[in-house]
Amino acid sequence: GAVVSQHPSRVICKSGTSVKIECRSLDFQATTMFWYRQFPKQSLMLMATSNEGSKATYEQGVEKDKFLINHASLTLSTLTVTSAHPEDSSFYICSAARGSTEAFFGQGTRLTVV
Amino acid sequence: KQEVTQIPAALSVPEGENLVLNCSFTDSAIYNLQWFRQDPGKGLTSLLLIQSSQREQTSGRLNASLDKSSGRSTLYIAASQPGDSATYLCAVPSGGYQKVTFGTGTKLQVIP
Secondary structure, eight states: OOOEEEEOSEEEEOTTOOEEEEEEESSSOOSEEEEEEEOTTSOOEEEEEEETTSOOEEOTTOOTTTEEEEEEETTEEEEEEOSOOGGGOEEEEEEEEETTTEEEEOOOEEEEEO | OOOEEEEOSEEEEETTOOEEEEEEESOOOOSEEEEEEEOTTSOEEEEEEEETTOSEEEETTEEEEEETTTTEEEEEEOSOOGGGOEEEEEEEEOSSSSSEEEOOOEEEEEEO
16 A cells, blocks of 8 residues: 655744654655645645646745745655744644545644744 | 535544544546544544545555445444544545645544
8 A cells, every 4th residue: 555654743843943843655756745734623725736847826824934844755755844933733634646546644743933 | 616524523432443534525537545644743644545446445443435326435443442542534635636724624523
């Protein structure tokens, strides 16, 4: 089966620092990856679409300068939360597209900004 | 824009009961529908994926049905167990086959 690995699973960082989350497709190539976030007691919402070798496409209301996405290879996309603040504390999850019809999810990252 | 709603938002049942979770979506032109389970503080576990050409899928005590024309899917859990306690999410493709819109979720508690 298709495996998507997300790292770290949990991270605590101080306010004002940056934190990087990695999303890797372990056994397939993914030209497209997606990043979602989930605020407490809310559902998962798409943040951005990450395309290998090109700029990410962000959903309305998501600050692209704050949430930097890099998709440098066919198996790795990274999400960097810059100058994190407590309101950025959330659950972030990625998915990687295999072919045109399937996407597989990572396990997610719980970010806490203190 | 695809909107996905799940009813009920929360459900508490005694162990052993059979139960049904509902998912409705506004755009019926979907390629598939997926049900996930999310445990508190943890990631997603994929439970069932139903292709648009299928009407239902089964995995163990779980059975999911899909009625595209009415924009509905149900997840049936037979003989519920305390270990089934979690939040259940349905998800449908949104504006493409790969990115999805998640439902609002049903938080299930199975009481021993």
